[in-house]
């Protein structure tokens with residue numbers, strides 16, 4: 528499969544009255560055609576900032592991409608002009624957000640909103656645009672598309688509105704779709720339908736998807752690969768099966784213990800105690816140290832070397848490095864006794 532996106536050493540900062548927030552601190556990942564990467568983590572870990580950087584939607588001058596590359600189909604988006612980015616957004620890369628109501632204009636018909644992007648960016652006739660709009664409504668599973676095109680957003684349920692938002696995002700046939708918490712505002716059965724819809728769309732169009740969510744349950748079905756973010760870094764990444772069945776990082780293990788699982792009936796759910804570190808002055812070592820049940824002396828002093836149990840799986844954690852189990856780099860408990 529062709530690689531369409533490669534993010535290398537991405538750093539994003541925000542200047543605030545309280546100082547500089549280091550929201551994203553050296554993120555790397557890649558994405559291929561037809562693949563779904565889920566970026567998972569607690570609130571504030573930098574998922575949306577990472578996604579917004581790809582779209583170059585970081586509010587300046589306070590926010591900036593301080594370092595790194597975002598190579599999309601061979602071009603570095605971090606260096607792309609604003610003019611070119613306007614052409615790329617909505618055409619080559621589309622983004623959808625949590626709340627389908629705010630994404631739609633209540634005063635325009637669905638037909639107008641669907642055809643707008645196509646007519647603006649691809650210069651197609653009204654007739655052709657309407658034809659494409661009908662096809663898209665059909666693809667996202669909206670019955671009676673001819674009638675529905677003439678209706679307004681308030682005439683649709685929440686789930687149907689999210690389907691329309693997805694149709695709008697896909698009408699220009701983008702190579703990449705970024706979905707930021709696309710099902711959070713919907714109830715559980717509708718969530719499942721929307722996730723299934725992503726799969727259908729991917730089979731039909733081969734679009735690559737970045738799915739951003741705090742909910743590992745969502746990821747279980749929809750993702751091919753998972754990147755787990757914590758305090759502005761990807762601390763573990765692997766295929767869905769590697770991350771679910773062989774989680775290496777204690778944070779990932781904690782996340783998995785905190786969600787209900789069918790394969791672990793009767794086991795108690797355990798929330799992860801504590802809170803993530805302050806991103807004004809993030810720790811030099813592993814940012815999870817203060818909450819980690821296995822924390823060692825070295826963890827707070829030095830950022831972990833990468834542990835790679837397979838070609839597709841890594842975790843940044845000292846636990847797997849034999850050298851830290853020697854007496855000179857003793858663990859915390861031994862140090863205090």
Ligand SMILES: Nc1ncnc2c1ncn2[C@@H]1O[C@H](COP(=O)(O)OP(=O)(O)OP(=O)(O)O)[C@@H](O)[C@H]1O
Nearest residue numbers: 541548550569570571572573574575576577586806
């Ligand atoms: N415009 C901004 N100005 C200042 N700080 C910001 C801004 N946007 C994001 N941040 C900070 O960047 C960090 C990462 O935020 P981000 O929105 O990416 O988190 P997230 O993982 O997507 O969480 P959530 O699921 O709550 O959206 C947070 O500490 C946040 O406060």
